[in-house]
Amino acid sequence: MPCCVFGLVQRTLLHTQDAMMLWVALLLFLSLPVSSTFGASVPGPTRTPRTSWKRKDISLLEFSEPGTFNYSTLLLQEDKGMLYVGAREAIFELDLRNVSVMNRKVVWNVPDKEMNVCAIKGKSKETDCLNYIRVLEVQSDDRLYVCGTHAFQPMCDVLFLGNFTLEGTQEDGKGKCSFDPAQSFTTVMVDGNLYSGTAYNFLGSEPIISRNRHPHGTLRTEYSTSWLNEPSFVFSDVVRENQGSATGDNDKIYFFFTEVSVEYDFLGKLLIPRIARVCKGDLGGQRTLQKKWTSFLKAKLVCPVPETGFIFNTVRDVFILKRDDWRESVIYGVFTSQWDNVESSAVCAYSMSAVQDVFSKGKYMQKSTVEQSHTKWVRYNSILPTPRPGACVSISDRQQGINSSLDLPDKTLQFVRDHPLLEDPVEPIGNSPKLIAKDVHYVQIAVERVLALDGQQYDVMFIGTDKGILRKSVVFEDEVHVIEEMPLLSKSETIKTLVLPSNGARFLYVGSDSGVVQAPTALCEKYSTCEDCLLARDPYCAWDTGKDSCVSLLQEPNRPRQNFVQSLQGDADQCPKGNSPSCEAYELVQVQPGSAFKLPCQLASNMAKALWKFNGKTLNSSQLHQYSAAGLVIYSAGPDSQGCYECWAREEVGDRSFSWLLHGFQIGLDLRPQSTMAGVDRGRGRAMNPKESSTAQPAGPNDSVLIWAPPIHLTVAPPVTNTPHVEPGEASAKYLQSNGSSTVLLFFTLLFCFLFLATVSYNCYMQYLPGPCLSMRAALLGRKKSPPQDYQPCETGLVASVAEQKKPNGVSKDIRDTGCEKGPSGSPPSHTARTSTPTEKPCDADCERQSIEYADADTPP
Numbered sequence: 001m002p003c004c005v006f007g008l009v010q011r012t013l014l015h016t017q018d019a020m021m022l023w024v025a026l027l028l029f030l031s032l033p034v035s036s037t038f039g040a041s042v043p044g045p046t047r048t049p050r051t052s053w054k055r056k057d058i059s060l061l062e063f064s065e066p067g068t069f070n071y072s073t074l075l076l077q078e079d080k081g082m083l084y085v086g087a088r089e090a091i092f093e094l095d096l097r098n099v100s101v102m103n104r105k106v107v108w109n110v111p112d113k114e115m116n117v118c119a120i121k122g123k124s125k126e127t128d129c130l131n132y133i134r135v136l137e138v139q140s141d142d143r144l145y146v147c148g149t150h151a152f153q154p155m156c157d158v159l160f161l162g163n164f165t166l167e168g169t170q171e172d173g174k175g176k177c178s179f180d181p182a183q184s185f186t187t188v189m190v191d192g193n194l195y196s197g198t199a200y201n202f203l204g205s206e207p208i209i210s211r212n213r214h215p216h217g218t219l220r221t222e223y224s225t226s227w228l229n230e231p232s233f234v235f236s237d238v239v240r241e242n243q244g245s246a247t248g249d250n251d252k253i254y255f256f257f258t259e260v261s262v263e264y265d266f267l268g269k270l271l272i273p274r275i276a277r278v279c280k281g282d283l284g285g286q287r288t289l290q291k292k293w294t295s296f297l298k299a300k301l302v303c304p305v306p307e308t309g310f311i312f313n314t315v316r317d318v319f320i321l322k323r324d325d326w327r328e329s330v331i332y333g334v335f336t337s338q339w340d341n342v343e344s345s346a347v348c349a350y351s352m353s354a355v356q357d358v359f360s361k362g363k364y365m366q367k368s369t370v371e372q373s374h375t376k377w378v379r380y381n382s383i384l385p386t387p388r389p390g391a392c393v394s395i396s397d398r399q400q401g402i403n404s405s406l407d408l409p410d411k412t413l414q415f416v417r418d419h420p421l422l423e424d425p426v427e428p429i430g431n432s433p434k435l436i437a438k439d440v441h442y443v444q445i446a447v448e449r450v451l452a453l454d455g456q457q458y459d460v461m462f463i464g465t466d467k468g469i470l471r472k473s474v475v476f477e478d479e480v481h482v483i484e485e486m487p488l489l490s491k492s493e494t495i496k497t498l499v500l501p502s503n504g505a506r507f508l509y510v511g512s513d514s515g516v517v518q519a520p521t522a523l524c525e526k527y528s529t530c531e532d533c534l535l536a537r538d539p540y541c542a543w544d545t546g547k548d549s550c551v552s553l554l555q556e557p558n559r560p561r562q563n564f565v566q567s568l569q570g571d572a573d574q575c576p577k578g579n580s581p582s583c584e585a586y587e588l589v590q591v592q593p594g595s596a597f598k599l600p601c602q603l604a605s606n607m608a609k610a611l612w613k614f615n616g617k618t619l620n621s622s623q624l625h626q627y628s629a630a631g632l633v634i635y636s637a638g639p640d641s642q643g644c645y646e647c648w649a650r651e652e653v654g655d656r657s658f659s660w661l662l663h664g665f666q667i668g669l670d671l672r673p674q675s676t677m678a679g680v681d682r683g684r685g686r687a688m689n690p691k692e693s694s695t696a697q698p699a700g701p702n703d704s705v706l707i708w709a710p711p712i713h714l715t716v717a718p719p720v721t722n723t724p725h726v727e728p729g730e731a732s733a734k735y736l737q738s739n740g741s742s743t744v745l746l747f748f749t750l751l752f753c754f755l756f757l758a759t760v761s762y763n764c765y766m767q768y769l770p771g772p773c774l775s776m777r778a779a780l781l782g783r784k785k786s787p788p789q790d791y792q793p794c795e796t797g798l799v800a801s802v803a804e805q806k807k808p809n810g811v812s813k814d815i816r817d818t819g820c821e822k823g824p825s826g827s828p829p830s831h832t833a834r835t836s837t838p839t840e841k842p843c844d845a846d847c848e849r850q851s852i853e854y855a856d857a858d859t860p861p
């Protein structure tokens with residue numbers, strides 16, 4: 001059946017230009033129910049970026065060295081003005097203000113002997129067995145601690161910044177750096193100690209969270225699936241909880257990872273995002289948990305969509321926005337789903353005090369005995385040992401003679417060894433994602449808190465995708481506004497690292513497999529009107545009424561603030577009201593009568609709609625004018641077309657709507673004799689812009705008037721007359737060409753009509769239908785050997801507009817040519833003729849067979 005239907009459609013449409021579009025539409029249509037069962041079932045605060053910049057619009061600075069790849073480790077040193085980059089076999093020192101300037105470089109490769117050992121173990125010499133620099137941390141003012149995978153035999157060394165050389169104090173990197181360059185991994189240096197989440201063995205099967213370079217020796221996790229079960233580490237950082245703590249609480253190091261859940265019975269592996277933490281002062285236990293964490297606890301980090309119960313169960317990256325009071329710090333996490341068919345990402349935010357509550361007050365879970373429950377882990381409800389298992393040693397503990405974890409009673413230690421998992425989940429602020437994005441995979445996040453002109457602070461999120469795009473959003477109380485998206489990488493590859501300098505960052509830095517990119521944090525100067533500047537709702541940008549331009553507040557710290565207008569609520573009415581310019585000031589364009597032309601008008605915002613006015617009256621799309629993506633098309637210029645055209649942008653923010661003038665044109669008719677088919681006479685006027693500022697549009701249009709005469713128009717264009725003459729058929733032919741979605745709709749309607757008629761005609765032709773049909777068939781076929789007219793009626797309707805402009809005897813050939821049959825007559829051969837020579841038309845023969853089967857199957861025996 002499908003082949004029959006498609007075959008019929010194909011025969012008619014294969015060679016028309018729109019056939020391709022129809023196929024795409026058909027495929028989309030068919031796949032819709034499938035995808036909607038998964039992808040579309042994720043409701044929530046989905047937002048599209050207001051502005052989508054082109055890469056060429058952004059002034060990016062880039063660094064890469066030929067032959068060097070995997071620039072995935074970045075270390076910012078703002079006081080030195082340097083960015084250190086760990087790549088494959090090399091470490092670079094770049095200038096923070098301009099990363100394309102490389103100061104120094106050191107190469108660190110693997111000696112042949114180790115390389116061969118690695119190759120013998122079955123790894124690739126060209127890739128796996130190289131040295132991927134994955135740890136780059138500050139050891140002291142003039143030294144960096146560096147580790148690399150070193151041919152699956154991780155090594156660490158110290159980089160002396162004085163002469164930028166490795167000191168050669170090669171230390172075993174086991175437990176500090178991964179063996180496998182492709183394996184997930186996290187590390188953080190806290191007070192000279194290196195905390196890592198990685199794998200401890202060659203196979204990558206033994207996960208470990210460890211503290212290295214500590215006077216009391218290395219501390220690590222117990223090797224047990226209830227501690228860590230196939231984790232993918234994404235992030236770790238310290239939270240200084242000791243500061244201002246009345247209980248003498250300890251600083252904590254938090255780890256974020258996704259692991260295979262132990263607590264749920266699930267067909268296959270159910271992933272679950274985790275937050276785990278250890279105390280900085282942990283020294284391990286005396287007898288129990290010797291050289292192991294006594295303070296390792298973990299909890300679920302949930303990012304649920306309340307309406308559906310859907311949970312984003314893979315954490316991809318985390319950023320801790322730190323505040324002076326650690327309780328006010330906020331954890332931002334980006335999440336995706338374990339299931340590939342859900343192409344969505346979410347951002348959830350967690351308050352540090354909620355995290356603290358879970359860890360200090362939450363219930364523990366314990367392994368259940370089989371007969372007790374159908375889940376593998378249940379809540380522990382009995383009495384807890386004291387001090388609380390997993391808690392840091394506090395002032396009250398010290399008063400009881402417990403000075404460090406070494407003094408903790410065995411009961412507490414045994415409990416925490418067997419119950420590292422807390423039952424209570426860490427729930428996001430507002431209990432739902434801040435943001436959900438469809439059809440995109442978020443992989444990196446950095447957040448900055450920005451002071452806006454209204455005196456309030458706003459969190460601005462910079463999020464990197466696996467396609468090299470950066471999205472910037474601002475977090476409001478009840479919504480997230482996606483300000484813009486910028487493609488940062490020249491090809492579609494994942495953003496490996498994203499770093500943001502601490503205060504008032506004018507630039508951010510991203511690392512990828514192919515290089516390092518420095519990008520501005522705001523593109524204020526690209527907004528050409530005050531309305532665009534304010535509706536961007538970017539806390540970095542304000543409209544400078546003195547300069548009449550959109551400026552970055554970071555770049556203008558000294559200008560008087562009363563010159564600036566900013567509205568993060570998106571109230572464009574705060575823009576100064578200019579005098580509306582008159583028609584005479586607009587760009588003058590002369591067009592030839594009868595020609596078609598296009599007035600360009602590019603909107604900066606994805607949220608805005610264009611609104612054209614002609615002599616002050618709103619123009620709607622009609623047979624004479626057509627709104628297109630980047631302007632207004634006027635099909636046939638005539639005396640009525642002369643006058644003033646204005647392009648207005650209209651954008652809605654909440655329930656308010658704002659309009660502003662973008663472009664104006666003055667159209668006049670050029671009545672000189674025509675020398676070319678489509679002549680252009682650029683006007684004497686100047687390009688008009690309401691606020692006299694430069695026209696900077698994100699999609700980079702040329703502001704020229706395109707005069708354009710489509711081929712169909714040219715062949716049937718009447719000699720130049722003063723009366724505009726537009727045939728309805730002519731307009732609809734163009735309609736078909738110019739508007740994609742309408743074309744699809746139109747085709748669907750025609751397709752169904754066509755299919756119906758085709759089926760009737762075919763069955764009639766095959767004599768499956770009685771009476772009247774047979775007589776019609778006789779009338780058509782009886783006299784001479786003419787081709788079957790099976791789908792003539794609908795076809796005629798379909799191509800009426802085209803047919804009018806073609807020679808009558810050419811019609812059937814053009815439309816029916818399938819590319820398979822090349823009959824000399826130009827008409828499709830009859831059914832019998834076709835089956836007698838099947839080899840000549842393999843394509844048609846195939847489908848014809850299928851359609852016979854179909855017809856037979858549908859006929860009662």
Ligand SMILES: *[C@@H]1O[C@H](CO)[C@@H](O)[C@H](O)[C@H]1NC(C)=O
Pocket residue numbers: 069070181182513514
């Ligand atoms: C390193 O970069 C190359 C080239 O882009 C890429 O093919 C490879 O997957 C990267 N390897 C790792 C471990 O990231």
